[in-house]
Amino acid sequence: MKASALWPMIIILTLIITACSNNDEASEEVDEEDLEETTEITAFMPEHDEMNFEENSFTKLMEDEYNIDFEFETTSWDGTAANERRQISLASGDYPDVYYLIPWVDQFSPSDLIRYGKQGVLLPLNDLIEEHAPNLQAVLDEDEEFRAMATAPDGNIYGVPQLVECFHCTWGNKMWLNTSWLDELDLETPETHEEFKETLMAFRDEDPNGNGEQDEIPLSGSTMTQKESIIPFLMNGFIYDDLETRLLIEDGKVDFAANKEEWRDGLEYIRSLYDEGLIDPGAFTQNADAYMQLGNEEPNILGAAPAVHIQLFTDNDNQYDFDALAPLEGPNAAYSSYTHPIEQGATFALTNKASSAAQIKSIQVLDYMFTEEGSLRAFFGEEGEGWKKPEEGDVAINEDVEPIYVDIPEGEDETLRNDNWAASAQYYHPVEFRDGIVQVEDIYTEEGFERRLQEATYLYEDQEPEDVFPYWGVWYGEDVQDEIAELETNILDNVDQSAVRFITGDLSLEDDWDDYIAGLESLGVERYVEINQDAYDKYLENVE
Known part of the structure; x- marks a missing residue:
């Protein structure tokens, strides 16, 4: 038999053996004392060239808040390279505790979720979400479309997609x-x-x-x-x-x-x-x-x-x-x-390498990003640096809603701020959140670009069958x-x-x-x- 024919069998056997060997660890009970101790978590994430997740201030915030010591396995934002790295890690059995991915770089496809979920490599998240992620659970309860996208045919949630409701992308x-x-x-x-x-x-x-x-x-x-x-x-x-x-x-x-x-x-x-x-x-x-x-x-x-x-x-x-x-x-x-703004698949997933404490703390970090406060801090960075609160007279790009935030862009000569997880943290940007961004009212300027797209898309909104x-x-x-x-x-x-x-x-x-x-x-x-x-x-x- 040729080596090329053997390779898929080797991958499958490796995954099965790894899954079986880690299930016991993943199912261990955890008590409050375990959660108070520092937990090491290996996280697989795409990283921008100018960012350093180890020194990142949002990383430090999450580590302090949830008693975590993150160890990052990073890839570039190149989709081909990121996908290859993820697939190799899964095939070799040398994969992390948790994935925080970017959909337009690389993410788990629906078929990935079914395959790795069935093999036991990816853990079902239903109970963890219900017990430790109240904000995410509320979104799943209220948004039937998002719930359907996240729930595999066997009823399990093996991964969570980013909820980014980009209005101008929808049409x-x-x-x-x-x-x-x-x-x-x-x-x-x-x-x-x-x-x-x-x-x-x-x-x-x-x-x-x-x-x-x-x-x-x-x-x-x-x-x-x-x-x-x-x-x-x-x-x-x-x-x-x-x-x-x-x-x-x-x-x-x-x-x-x-x-x-x-x-x-x-x-x-x-x-x-x-x-x-x-x-x-x-x-x-x-x-x-x-x-x-x-x-x-x-x-x-x-x-x-x-x-x-x-x-x-x-x-x-x-x-x-x-x-x-x-x-x-x-x-x-x-x-x-019409194009649904959320891409099916998953950017967040837990593997059977994660200890019980690592599972809970990883889902808590995700749950924080399913709040308005967490969305702003994780994606834009520190208040006053990456974003600020609106002032009297500010107008949101959807003029029918109250403004929520003002994005502070980096200057031309400014290095990338290392105070957020950027697109790896863009988990909860519903249309109401994106509608609330403040921009200048002159749409024919760079500063009014998002407002221009908003107004252009009104011409197309709801014109599908x-x-x-x-x-x-x-x-x-x-x-x-x-x-x-x-x-x-x-x-x-x-x-x-x-x-x-x-x-x-x-x-x-x-x-x-x-x-x-x-x-x-x-x-x-x-x-x-x-x-x-x-x-x-x-x-x-x-x-x-």
Whole structure:
């Protein structure tokens, strides 16, 4: 047998042996005297280059408060390296007591949680939370969506995700339109797909940047994520595009969007823009750097661009030429794509290496971060240094709520403050907390950037269908995880690649559509829907 074939078996055996050898220690009883003594805890965390968790003032605060001596195993904020380090530690059996991770760097996936939970490597947290984490327990009791995301199919919570309800991320596929060009050409803001096409044609033909050259690019995008793709924003006037699964919910039934006639009609409209030279071919190929370079050209040559926020494609003064464009009224709808702000998986997890005292104290540290005081101290740092209380006259970015805090940014020449755990501690930032940040009222300044995103997102808020597929909260049984992963990859890659080929003319909607539909069927689209219907039904049981 080849060594490569033996390696997965070795990993599994190592995990099983390690799990069995540590279960007794993890289940030991603990009394108050144990908690009063100093407990050593090894913690696995991503660490910024300019931070030092050992000397960090928030670390010191938690150590003093809960009688802890932290020993940190750190990685960089590079996602690939962090994931590899975590996987190696688990495979070797040399893993820590506790993980405090960052979702956009690396975290436990739902399948990780089921696998390592079943093996006994990750501990179920239900009882610990109920007994020692009242703030977290209150959130789980009150927020059924968050509870469903955190609870595995067997009823156990093997890890806790960060609750960060980023409002402007929730409707992330925003179209930013060059309104300075609208003013220059004396045009009205387009409200329909046909008006949008007419606007792009004017951008192409009438030299809105005034340099005497026909160098304007009416519409571009990027392949960074689906939120920077031109397709969902335009498709949402024909049929709902959820960015992630291409699934629909109709009367409780899961269906697939990308094989419908409405999807074909949407592609036909986008192709008409491409045929007119209104879409930059780079929209289907360019990465983040190329997108930024395009948006920063001087004079400005870009007419419209999709992105979560504007500084993904321009970070010079060109950014002040753009404003968000509301969803366009298409022949069937004017939807916006909804993305749940919380990413399923877990950033906090306890292993069977943790003593009973370490388990309790680790969950107490987490619970502190599920308070407003803890959120401010753990993420922003010391009061007066990283944040301050609002003053009379301060206005929150959501003007309907009372202001909660003022972020104090670091100066250009200031080194990173070593007084917080940064994104590793961003556990409880509900929308009410984020709405309460104070910023200047001039949105066309760097200091008013968050307010600008807030106001832009109001145009998209609640414009999705009444029922959408909750891909952020469904769990797949262990028996179908490999199958659904393969189906999802093959089907969605085919949808994305075929969409571009239809738009650019490499495929014909007249001659090749039926072959495209047959290809989806051969890839198992019916089975894809079937598995997701089962997952959706179980999800509904968890949130009711």
